[in-house]
Amino acid sequence: MNIYVANISFKASDDELKELFEQHGEVTSAKIIMDKLTNRSRGFGFVEMADSASAKQAISELNGYNFQGKELVVNEARPKTDAPRGGGGYGNSGRSGGYGGGDRGGYNKKW
Template identity: 70%
Template sequence: MNIYVSNIAFKATDTDLRELFEQHGEVSSAKIILDKMTQRSRGFGFVEMPDNASAQQAISELNNYNFLGKDISVNEARPKTDAPRSGGYGNRSGGGNEGNSFRKRW
């Protein structure tokens, strides 16, 4: 089962996260997501546990648990959807240069 963990302290490492969840069963992987530009933690991550019963136990026992000074939020990860993100260039909601919007209008 894939588990989403948020509100992770910025000083936490993948190893710290793995060791926390290993107290509740086997962990296949534990990964804190990093910012692509700065390589600093984004404050959330994912833990994969092969046994669903252990994963459910970890979720219930670690949700709102104080981990390295912050109360983490632990939930079953939702599958990634193919729906486009809001915003961006594909939705035609502003951001264009229609009629040279910077032209003086006096």
Template identity: 55%
Template sequence: MNIYVANLSWNTNSDSLQELFSQYGEVTSAYIINDRETGRSRGFGFVEMPNDEEGQKAIDALNETEFEGKNIAISVARPRTERPAGGNRGGGYGGGNRGGGYGGGNR
């Protein structure tokens, strides 16, 4: 079972996360997601537990409890959705003639 853990302290590391969940059963992996540019924790992570029953027991016991100074939120992780190739990010600045300035047009 893959478990999503949110609202982690910036100081939480993978070892302390694994230790927390191992009270409820075997933990295959535990990792914190870090910002690519700063390397700083993004405040969430994932824990993998091979036994679904133990994983659910950990979720039930730990959800909305205090861990390292923060109330953590825990749920079953949803599978990542596939993103289309090319990464259409939308948005942008509109382009085209936007006019603007003081009065615009010819005088």
């Protein structure tokens, strides 16, 4: 089962997060998400546990747990969706139209 963990201390490491959850069962992976530009923790991560019963126990016991000075927010991770992030609205459909595209506007025509 995949577990979402928020409010992680910026000083915490993947290994420390894994050790915390291993007290409740077998952890197959633990990953704190890092900012691509600054390479600094974004304060949340994911823990994958092999057994769903152990995972549910870990969620129950670690939600609100004080870990390195911060109260963790722990719950079952929601499945990733294919929905586009943010915005939407007019002109963000990914289709040609509006500005340019094809030979609209006469840019590609020979006069």
